[in-house]
Amino acid sequence: MVKKLSNLNMNKKKYIIFDLDGTLIDSIGIWNLTDVTIIKKFSGKDVSFDEIQNERDEFLHNNTSGEIYVEYCNFLIKKYGLSIKDGRQLSKLRRELYEEIYENEIEFKSNVVDLLRKLKELGYTLVLATMSSEKQIDIYAKSPKLIKEGNIKELFDLITTKETVQLKKPDPEIYNNVTKYFGTTPDRCLVFEDSYSGVLASKRAGMDVVNVYDKYSDKDRERINEMADYSIIDYQEVIDLLNKKNKKNKSNSFEADYSKMSALAASTLPRQDRDYDKSKTLVNASLLLSKKSNK
Secondary structure: OOOOOHHHOHOOOOOOEEEEEOEEOOOOOHHHHHHHHHHHHOOOOOOHHHHHHHHHHHHOOOEEEEEOHHHHHHHHHHHHHHOOOHHHHHHHHHHHHHHHHHOOOOOOOOHHHHHHHHHHHOOOOOEEEOOHHHHHHHHHHOOOHHHHOOHHHOOOOOEEEEHHHHHHHHHHHHHHHHHHOOOOOOHHHHEEEEEEEEEHHHHHOOOOEEEEOHHHHHHHHHHHHHHOOOOEEEOOOHHHHHHHHHHHHHHHHHHHHHHHHHHHHHHHHOOOHHHHHHHHHHHHHHHHHHHHOOO
């Protein structure tokens, strides 16, 4: 059940994991357009975006092993009676068509690159865990539109793709591999996911998950909200949380230093001053703090 984001304790987290499509970048709609175009071209049939997405999501959710996207293309061939009969060939054409469309359409989710840089600045380890291929990552890394904000390969400390696993999401293998790689535990990880399959995979791995709103997952909204730990509309919400907690941590650190310096200053005074001259203690402590901050 979704909790308030303010309840998220980032001090307990070290490894921040992001999905790619629909979470890091706005790409789900482009895949819908790609599949609808392919069906129209090779069968002459008209299919709605919602219909093709529901079919694709259901197929990928229920098929987690093997060459999943080749098998998906075989599914399209059989269901719509496509004139092209080779799933592998169709998969290649599908990827090429996607690349043609995405060049002018694809973009990062709002404020996500700012969040990634903020997390790096604060010392978190960033991981990209996606069912996309290594080749797809290479394409995104060279995208003129995306690279204006940041190079995906340079933003993450570790990138894991479909080639690194045998079972696809919602199986937790890709997330389990992250904990094995870093020698850590699930409670030290925080996952950002947009889809039901992704949220389910991260929860099966025992990790806390923030659901990132994507309109293409609205059909699963109720199931997602029942399973996700937190939910956001925009990454700015997380940036604000980090800024607020970082400010609080600095304030607590200052108060702790002040308390220590007050005690130190008091210990240097004669007993009668410690007993009776409290104002002197505060003055000495303030001077010590001032000298420390000027170093």
